[in-house]
Amino acid sequence: MSERTLVLIKPDAVRRGLIGQILARYERKGLSIVAMDQRTIDPTLSDAHYAEHVEKPFYPALREFVTGGPLVALVLEGDQAIDVVRAMNGATDGRKAAPGTIRGDLALSNSENLVHASDSADAAKRELDLWFPGL
Numbered sequence: 001m002s003e004r005t006l007v008l009i010k011p012d013a014v015r016r017g018l019i020g021q022i023l024a025r026y027e028r029k030g031l032s033i034v035a036m037d038q039r040t041i042d043p044t045l046s047d048a049h050y051a052e053h054v055e056k057p058f059y060p061a062l063r064e065f066v067t068g069g070p071l072v073a074l075v076l077e078g079d080q081a082i083d084v085v086r087a088m089n090g091a092t093d094g095r096k097a098a099p100g101t102i103r104g105d106l107a108l109s110n111s112e113n114l115v116h117a118s119d120s121a122d123a124a125k126r127e128l129d130l131w132f133p134g135l
């Protein structure tokens, strides 16, 4: 079934000049880019996006990181896009992510891990409404 998922190419990826490489992987896979926007977000959007993490000890550093420079928000569409993109991104910790995944190939950190993607249909709906209202 065709689905849409919210992907963030996070500030570390933008800083490292990896936007093109990461987008190319999603495009090569056959996913469609339905919307794409480079922006620098404020703490309010970070808090809403990471609502499940705001009370966690690592969250202040995560908020600093994700608001600290431009990121690229995109909507990808395709068959089973939510699970497909999660698999392409790899495990959260770049040091443990499998080679062949974006994090496994390009990241060496648990916090600066290049990408985010919605992890369920409910999360995708919530995140798409938050980042691209009215799409």
Ligand SMILES: Nc1ncnc2c1ncn2[C@@H]1O[C@H](COP(=O)(O)OP(=O)(O)OP(=O)(O)O)[C@@H](O)[C@H]1O
Residues within 6 Å of the ligand: 053, 058, 062, 091, 092, 110, 111, 112, 113, 115, 116, 117, 118, 119
């Ligand atoms: N223990 C931690 N220390 C530092 N940062 C963390 C830690 N756990 C998670 N994070 C940060 O919070 C983000 C969200 O964590 P989550 O457990 O939802 O991972 P994920 O679903 O793989 O990543 P994302 O939601 O970004 O796709 C991670 O991508 C990472 O940047």
